[in-house]
Amino acid sequence: MTALAGYWQVDGNTDGDDACHRMLSAQAMYAPGMADRDWGDDQVTLGIRLNRLLPEDAHDRQPLEGGGGRFTLIADLRLDNREDLARALDITADRLRMLSDADVLLAAFERWDVECVHRLRGAFAIMVWDAVNRRLVLARDHLGQRPLHYHRGRRNGRGFFAVASMPKGLLALPDMAQAPDMTRMTGFVALLPENGTASFFEGVERVEGGHVVVVTADGLTARRYWNPAPEMLNLPSHEAYAEGLRHHLDRATAACLRGAGGSVTSHLSSGFDSAAVTATAARQMAARNGRVTAYTSVPRPGFRGKVTRGRYADEGPLAASVAALYPNIDHVLVPPNGTSPLDRIDFGFQFCDRPILNPCNHVWINRINDLAQAAGDRILLSGQMGNMGLSYGGDTLYQELLSQRRYLALFREMRESVRRGRWRWRGAVFHAFGPVMPRSVWEGLRRVTGQEVAIDHVTLINPAKIGMAEEMARGADFDLGYRPWADGIAMRMMVLRRIDGGNFHKGALAAWGLDSRDPTSDIDLLEYCLSVPTEHFQRNGVARRLARTALADRLPAPLLNEDRRGYQAADWYEAVKADAGGIADMAEAIKRTPLAREVLDVDRLDRLVAALPTTDLATARGAVASYRLSLLRGAAVGDFVRRASRVN
Missing domain, CATH: 3.40.50.620 (HUPs)
Structure with missing residues (x-):
């Protein structure tokens, strides 16, 4: 992977060189030992530190210019279909051997402009400056395997638009104050999908996976280019x-x-x-x-x-x-x-x-x-x-049979699932009819049967933030009651993008x-x-x-x-019990952080920490929800907020 940086100062590019150097230096860990390479004109500077991971990277000379000087491109990418693209672009096999993936991408952009993203396969984050139309084009691969972040701001009374692979690049800019984005943190604690452009830092936005962002002097537009609505295949067997x-x-x-x-x-x-x-x-x-x-x-x-x-x-x-x-x-x-699960809990902040x-x-x-x-x-x-x-399991088959009124087929599927031990009858019925139940009925039945799904049961969210989390969930069309989905395509796309x-x-x-x-x-x-x-x-x-x-x-x-x-880390509780003292210290550090107290239930945190030495995590009812899910995830959030807030 590679570190990218871009800086657009609409009313005259006087700060671009310094800004790109700052951003690339802050991201040096992603391309260690590599020198900055940049390109600039009177408005934009683009910079890159290349981490050579592919054989063809030996030919990479980014930033690249094309279109007779119209386009300048930098990218962090691995093109999985470079041969297919080469054929479509009339690039011979002999010539292709001497081209990096970025060279192929530039040729694709010259031919198809922004629409080239529909033809790309692999992992990529792209930045292209179009000098003729004065626009900056940003794009990420379909699932966002390569990151790209941006900031819209003003400095000394002048507007600018900055781009970097990682937030730490943008946070290196002058006048950028480091602070956690508490709305995003609330959604994360509530286990909501990571929809929208917000990152985990205030003022830092992200290009979403499967999106193209076009920036002009008049503003920014974003569109999702990958939103499959497939027609069902009809194969013979x-x-x-x-x-x-x-x-x-x-x-x-x-x-x-x-x-x-x-x-x-x-x-x-x-x-x-x-x-x-x-x-x-x-x-x-x-x-x-x-x-x-x-x-x-x-x-x-x-x-x-x-x-x-x-x-x-x-x-x-x-x-x-x-x-x-x-x-x-x-x-x-x-x-x-x-x-201990806490030993490298700062990995998220330091590296990610x-x-x-x-x-x-x-x-x-x-x-x-x-x-x-x-x-x-x-x-x-x-x-x-x-x-x-x-390995999709066909989770929405029951709902499809129910909607098609194929009741006998539904009964047979449920019976066979019970016979194979996948469900008890109660679970099969819940799974089949859950999507058509009102949420209140669904949650009531789950509570009665000891299958609690309330947000404050499986997370360490501050009770004062539950209403906000529920509103965010409604805005994202996400069911916090975790009823089964009726639409299999929608469910799978949500999980892929979550x-x-x-x-x-x-x-x-x-x-x-x-x-x-x-x-x-x-x-x-x-x-x-x-x-x-x-x-x-x-x-x-x-x-x-x-x-x-x-x-x-x-x-x-x-x-x-x-x-x-398989149940990964099945013996998790042994390391947790052994580090009761470290967990208590972590809890105290979190409690000293005002913004962490804002998003986390520190009273419940206190109770869990106090009970840890005498609780048998292997057998106690609710131990997984209380400790593995709530306490440890809460500790990860609290540690991140503490570090992002610069609280000792």
Whole structure:
């Protein structure tokens, strides 16, 4: 990845060079050891620090000028379809070998202007200055894997527009005061989708994933360019759908292996997605005599702790069954080493410019990153987006059957799901009829059955902010009662967009030198899955049916036949109990931060901390909601607000 900076001073570019240097210097961790390179005219300065991650980056000479001097481009990108673009642009194979991805992108912009974003695949953040029309064009890839932020301001009575990859670049500008954006923090504590342009810093906005922003002297316009409304496919057989899925997975994984050389690292849980990515990578790396190091997080040896129904604690055996199929996979089990979830809780602030969501999972993620860095690997594969595509379970089948008045088919599906142990009858009924229940009825039934979903039960939100959070949820058309969705496409798109992951990718690059790549986020793979009829994802009580069929050629039967899900960091409470003193200290630091007290329920925080030494987190009812979800996530938010507020 690469650090970008841009500065537009409409009434004369006198501050641009200094501003871009400040922004790039503040982002040096994302391109260590690289020098600034910039371009400027009488209004705009564009600057870049290039982090060379791809073989073709040897040819990268950004900033690039094109269109006879009309366009100047800088970009942080990996184009997964550069060969397809080259053919469309009449670029020969011999010439393509001497071009960076940025060169191909510039040619695409020269040919199709802003509309080129519809043709791009991969991960990208783009900035283009159009000297003829006096406009600055910004864009991010469909899911926002590369970040881009901006600030609209005035200095010495003169208006300016500044752009940087990360907020810390903008915060380095003169007169930019660092402060957390408390509206965004409230939404984050309430677990709302990260809609809108606000970042976690006041005055710093973000280009949303899948958006194009055009800035002129008259103002700013933004539009979402990726909003799929797919027509359902009508293929001749279930196997035909499975073959299509294999095709897209193979192609997406190959694109993510670009520049891997002889080795690559992957996450390997016992889930379908990371297993599919790891196995597919192993098959493709074998063709070049390459190897895959696959890391699996497991509980400590001898752990026998209780986990919730439908879960299992140790993902090691099933992950090992995947590795055993491929001689070129080096399988590494990663047990906990006693690290507290608080030990690196400042990772979000220091490297990502945003709070982390799940401190427990970051313990094992950070350990895997440490190991990958020590091994000298640069590419880390994952399958984070697979649940909404590759391994989608067909969650809205019941609602579709109900809306179609196919009541007998609905009953049969519910009966088979109960027989397979996926649901109890009560849960199946709730799942089927939840979307048509009033929210008050839904929440009442959940409370009666001991399945509390109230916002203050699973978060540490200040009770005074609940009304604000509910209003924000209504504005985002998000149901805080967490009823099942009736529209499967809308639900999956919401999940895909719920968290802006670009800053986390940057953080992994800065902290460990790892380029995070996720084949399951490939846009063509996702759009293919969105166009598959729901019945191919679930039938006769079998969820994830399409993945089970498609992946039978590369994953072991025991994994594909497992209906339960692994519970990552199942032994989380042991490290929490061991660090009761550290958690108490963290709570005191949070309480000393006025803005943290504004958004967090510090009275409940006090009660949880006081009860921690005598609470058996392994067996106490509500311990997961109170400690893993509420307290630890609240601590992540509080720590971020404290640091962003510069409170000691």
